[in-house]
Each structure stands twice: as C-alpha cells, then as structure tokens.
Amino acid sequence: MNYNRLYEKFQELFGKGATLFVSPGRVNLIGEHTDYNGGFVLPAAIDKVIAVAIKPNDTNRIRAYSLDLSDAAEFDLSEKPNKQWASYIYGVVAEIGKKGLTIGGFDCVFGGNVPLGAGLSSSAALESVFAYALNELYQLGLSRFDMAKIGQAAEHNAVGVRCGIMDQFASVFGQKGHLIQLDCRSLEYELVPFDPKGYRLVLLDTQVKHSLASSEYNVRRAECEAGVSTVKKRYPDVQLLRDVTLEMLDEFQAELPESTYRRCRYVIEENLRLLTATAALKASDYVTFGKMMYGSHEGLSTQYNVSCAELDFLVDIARKCNVLGARMMGGGFGGCTINLVSDEAYDAFIQEAKTLYKQSFGREPRVYEVHISDGSRQLKLD
Numbered sequence: 001m002n003y004n005r006l007y008e009k010f011q012e013l014f015g016k017g018a019t020l021f022v023s024p025g026r027v028n029l030i031g032e033h034t035d036y037n038g039g040f041v042l043p044a045a046i047d048k049v050i051a052v053a054i055k056p057n058d059t060n061r062i063r064a065y066s067l068d069l070s071d072a073a074e075f076d077l078s079e080k081p082n083k084q085w086a087s088y089i090y091g092v093v094a095e096i097g098k099k100g101l102t103i104g105g106f107d108c109v110f111g112g113n114v115p116l117g118a119g120l121s122s123s124a125a126l127e128s129v130f131a132y133a134l135n136e137l138y139q140l141g142l143s144r145f146d147m148a149k150i151g152q153a154a155e156h157n158a159v160g161v162r163c164g165i166m167d168q169f170a171s172v173f174g175q176k177g178h179l180i181q182l183d184c185r186s187l188e189y190e191l192v193p194f195d196p197k198g199y200r201l202v203l204l205d206t207q208v209k210h211s212l213a214s215s216e217y218n219v220r221r222a223e224c225e226a227g228v229s230t231v232k233k234r235y236p237d238v239q240l241l242r243d244v245t246l247e248m249l250d251e252f253q254a255e256l257p258e259s260t261y262r263r264c265r266y267v268i269e270e271n272l273r274l275l276t277a278t279a280a281l282k283a284s285d286y287v288t289f290g291k292m293m294y295g296s297h298e299g300l301s302t303q304y305n306v307s308c309a310e311l312d313f314l315v316d317i318a319r320k321c322n323v324l325g326a327r328m329m330g331g332g333f334g335g336c337t338i339n340l341v342s343d344e345a346y347d348a349f350i351q352e353a354k355t356l357y358k359q360s361f362g363r364e365p366r367v368y369e370v371h372i373s374d375g376s377r378q379l380k381l382d
C-alpha cells in the first residue's frame with residue numbers, strides 16, 4: 001500500500017495538512033453461517049487496508065476523491081450522494097449525526113489494496129476508516145464498539161446490505177498476532193493468540209459468484225428458524241440454534257425434514273468446531289486447528305450445501321498438497337478459500353492450484369497472501 005501517493009494526491013487537490021488513517025479488511029478462520037444463529041465467529045484483521053488522507057475544511061461540504069476509481073464526489077453533509085462508493089462515506093456521516101454528534105465538512109482522498117467484492121470486506125474497511133478518522137478529527141468520544149456499530153448501520157441504511165457485525169468488528173478491533181473470538185449473541189469477544197510459526201495464510205479467489213448465493217442464504221436462514229421453532233415446542237427457552245445441543249436436535253430428527261435436520265446439525269457442529277479450534281490455538285496445536293478448518297468445509301459442502309464445484313476443487317487440491325487447513329470462506333457459492341499452509345508446501349500448492357484450476361475452470365484463481373494485523377489506526381508518515 002503506497003501511502004505517499006495518497007498524501008501527494010491530497011496535496012495536489014486540497015493542499016497541505018492532511019492526517020492519515022487506515023482500516024483493514026478481514027478474514028474469518030472458522031465459524032461460517034453461525035452469526036445469524038447467535039453463535040461464534042473467529043475473524044481477524046489483515047494487512048490489506050483502506051487508507052484515507054483527510055482534513056476538515058470549515059464548510060458543510062464533503063469533497064472526496066477515490067484514488068482507485070480516479071473519481072471525485074462533492075456533497076453536503078446531509079445530502080445522499082448518488083455514487084455508490086460515496087454512499088459509504090455519507091452513511092458513516094449520517095449515522096454519526098443520528099447519535100446527536102456534530103461534525104463539519106472535510107476534504108479527503110482514499111484508496112487501498114483490499115480487493116473489491118472478493119469477500120475480504122473492503123466495504124467494512126471503508127466504513128471503519130471514516131468512522132475512526134471522524135472520531136479522531138472531531139474528538140467525538142466514540143468507543144471502538146460504537147465505530148463498528150456505525151459502520152454496520154451505514155451498510156444497512158445507506159448501502160442497503162443487511163450485514164452482521166463481524167466485518168466491522170474485525171476491522172476496528174483487530175490486533176496483530178490475534179484472532180477475535182466473537183460471540184454474535186452477546187457481542188462479547190476474546191482475543192486468541194495466532195502465531196503459526198512456519199505457516200502462511202493464503203486465500204485463493206475462485207473469481208466466481210454463482211447467482212444462487214442470495215436466494216439460498218435466505219432459504220438457509222429460514223431452515224435454521226424452522227429447526228428452532230420445532231425444538232422450541234419441547235424446549236421453550238430456546239431462542240436460536242446457539243441454544244440447541246446435538247442431543248436436543250436428535251430428539252427431533254424424525255419430525256424434521258431431512259434437509260432441515262442437516263442444516264441445523266451443521267450449525268451446531270460448526271460452533272463446537274470453533275470452540276475446539278480456539279482451545280487448540282491456546283495450546284499451540286495448529287494440527288487440530290487445521291483439521292477443524294477442513295471439517296468446517298466438509299460441513300458447509302455436504303450438510304449446509306453452500307459450497308460449489310470451484311470451492312470444493314480448491315479445497316481438494318489443498319488436501320492433496322498437505323495444506324494444514326483449508327475451507328471456503330464467506331457465504332458460499334463462490335468467493336475465496338482460506339488456507340493455512342506450511343512454508344515448505346507453499347510454492348507447490350500455489351502452482352498446483354493455478355495449473356489444475358485453469359485446466360478445469362478456464363482461468364487461474366487469484367492468490368492473496370495475508371498477515372494478521374492491527375485494526376483501525378492513525379498512520380504517521382516518515
């Protein structure tokens with residue numbers, strides 16, 4: 001990430017005196033489709049970020065320039081812009097306003113290296129960096145938790161994507177060398193050390209997004225709710241699948257449609273896998289951690305049915321190349337696999353994945369090596 005370019009562009013457009021802030025994209029090591037069931041997720045901030053050079057301009061207007069899109073936008077603090085990328089900035093400003101806090105207009109240039117739409121949450125990075133920057137510039141007194149909530153609300157209200165809190169949470173709270181075990185029901189979190197010496201984290205982007213993704217997402221949510229309402233008949237305290245044990249679910253196996261049973265079973269097992277995985281991390285047992293990643297993929301593919309040929313193919317190659325752990329990441333039907341690979345296995349794995357994927361699907365997967373990094377922060381240029 002070339003921060004000097006950002007700073008120079010700001011000087012060219014708006015003059016001197018900008019402050020620089022960054023917020024990262026994120027990965028999720030394990031815990032997929034658990035968030036809306038009140039379960040756990042295990043994300044981390046990565047070393048791919050969105051950065052902004054920003055300065056108050058003593059007006060009521062926002063003048064913004066997107067370095068990556070070479071596009072400018074200018075709009076009033078209270079005016080929804082029509083450019084999509086600008087609506088993320090507006091969304092954050094609007095949510096700050098809803099809290100009764102006052103800010104002024106500002107000039108800014110932003111850009112980054114989080115790939116757009118690849119499932120690394122460039123959108124959360126964008127929201128978080130503005131929430132963080134505006135909090136600092138105007139001394140708003142927001143907590144990191146407030147900033148994550150503001151980013152999520154901006155995505156709901158200004159962009160129209162009803163996302164959970166994980167992405168913004170990871171972007172704002174991330175810490176180098178740590179994963180974040182987030183309880184999606186209570187929003188309590190715990191930092192878990194992650195320092196697999198001799199291993200690398202790499203994402204392989206299938207570069208496909210099958211159109212099933214959003215319709216099947218809604219079907220899965222409905223299947224989980226159907227499972228809960230059946231279990232509730234005899235266990236009235238149950239609110240979410242988080243409250244259901246495997247033993248409880250099995251009591252209802254005969255009553256539930258086969259597919260609903262399998263979906264619910266996946267979610268309960270995925271939560272257990274995540275807890276096994278974090279316990280393993282605390283004991284520096286990365287072998288068990290890797291097994292849980294493969295188990296997650298297996299469940300997503302065969303029980304929850306949200307994988308696709310491209311994702312399964314890349315995880316199979318990982319297995320054959322002695323990758324320690326691999327699974328699809330994100331909602332499914334495309335996007336990336338996440339792989340924990342030893343230094344020795346790395347080059348052969350990447351080569352094999354590129355060659356074989358191209359033979360079967362006509363193009364190479366994109367490769368993103370990532371490092372676990374700090375969350376939102378101010379940057380000092382030397």
Ligand code: ADP
Binds near residue numbers: 066084088113121124
């Ligand atoms: P992701 O999985 O990366 O979060 P989204 O579709 O949620 O994908 O968000 C991508 C959108 O966020 C882009 O279409 C764009 O509007 C905005 N965005 C993200 N990164 C940038 C950037 N570097 N420059 C301009 N806009 C960006």
Ligand code: MG
Binds near residue numbers: 121123
């Ligand atoms: Mg997004």
